[in-house]
Amino acid sequence: MTARKILTVFGTRPEAIKLFPLIHALDADDRFDSRVCVSGQHRGMLDQVLEIAGIRPDHDLDLMRPDQTLDALTAALLTGIGKVLDEERPDWVVVQGDTATAMAGALAAYYRKIPVAHVEAGLRSGNIHHPWPEEVNRKIVGSFAALHLAPTETAAEALRRENVDPATIYVTGNTVIDALHWVTAKVAREPALASGLAHLEARFAGKRIIGMTSHRRENFGEGMEAIAEAVTRLAARADVAVIFPVHLNPNVRAVMNARLPDLDNIALIEPLDYPHFARLLDISTLMLTDSGGVQEEAPALGKPVLVMRETTERPEGVEAGTAKLVGTDADRIVAQATRLLDDPEAYAAMARAHNPFGDGRAVERIVELLAR
Template structure:
């Protein structure tokens, strides 16, 4: 499709804050090569939280579809992504599109590409829980994307094996590590150079000095309703301990705030705070003793910081952390959340076993590997593949 272009045009798209965190290293790695015409398109599923990451990463989107609407349904959002992103493809005429993970943006952008025979590379491919309703709707979003993409950037060998089990051609699968580790290392370097970049966390560390800090994130759709209520009850019980403090950046979704703020406001050692920018979020994880989450990405990030993770879900599409011992599934049962958290707080051996377990998610060079693989797939930039091999070899030593 590129005609007389001197460089292949690569369109990188994402819509949510977690996608932006995991894709900005890829955008930067592609741009640093000088061999691609790199464009960025955002759907803005998460408007304010997405903008925070873009500002930190220094990325200004070439296309901003700005599709966020209050109370939007999944089918309405899906339809608008499909049509609006399709229009962007017609205008940009990319040689390849890169998508990430498992959001509605990922699946619908991939479908729009398929309708135009534009090849798709899938970053963070192959994660599977085995249950199409958990995580919901992300499991199916990821599977549909995997059925269409021609380049699959699997973060781990287990993810690659899942793709092979679904008859994806082995030559199309590339184990790269997870780009979230690239982003995490970049954020840690910024924080190390200037701690004033996370002022709210500095204040909370002073406020909660001498307490064990439990960092919390909870916002997944499958936990809305009774699941959120049980999580809130568990946090109330944990906060009854004088040696514990809870820091919880509350997701703005009314299904979260409508439960958490009435249940937890006014408890002196629970800090319900506004969503943090990415540097603040990394600072929160660094300051914590352990993490309670129903998030996907946090299961990868926290172990890189040596923080045990208790996953408030019944299943996970990231079983490598559970197998390695860095994460444990605890569901949303109030008693189990309290019991497992208490065990880690009171049993140093149990804590150390999780904190020092091997992190299976990568070495911080995933984006460079991905850039090399994309280069090898497009004429005129094949020499970059050799550069990526050199980085991979150096990183393994």
């Protein structure tokens, strides 16, 4: 039997994290001829994940340019991925999530009548500007994908409400849990992979660590200023330290470098590779984030998540009690973090809540669906 050719297309660090376990599984399965195309949408951060996971792309478009507009990026993605599709002529194209790479890769496949499998399908916030432009990217892919691989029943139901054919929707769990299990086991075998935080662990010994990430476009400007104020106030506590890998985007760096320099209880550090980020999750008491992936990852390690956004396309965490929406109001961020730090019962309720995002077997389910 001829192997089914699968082209997996991605370009950002979160996409790489959520897809490398699937690529590993496809490579190991004789039923598939697995090919990989990366756009380079997150160049440095993407390469870190590729190296750790041992993924060597068959095609690297390296499309990012300084201050590139979304329409210029989308045009380059659409034509660049289109050329790869014409060369490879795959049986299926796999994309993940909500990035410009996922949307353009899926659209290029649709133009060639190649079926698209959408990993992490069906996430919806209900607001096309939050997250922006990710909400619309997901809706575009969801309008024509042939296989919708929903991480949760909530996501599957969102697709059904949009009149997606129920026969094409499958609840698989989220591949980020598969990835987290993989990297945690790898670090256990090779501790040196995540030893780069040891100096901060020693510096903040005896303090409760708040891990933090922030990078969303809708928070640029006043939102980032308010987040910086909240972090400053929280770090004024003698029992707290904040470790903040600062995103490379200048809209984040300019604010944080100006507002949070040289504070004893705050460590502004460079973006972390995946093993070190898993270590940050492990040593943190709680996470402050506007990231989507952290809302899924932190609960897998029993860490409460305060989400610095007004809406989330991952309501399952809020409903389960693992996450709480706090927006970008400094007073609210400080109040909710203080509650978790000072109220053991409130903390335990979030830390022990069931993680709704999967059991670590999502990849296994997706592989079998693609084999059909």
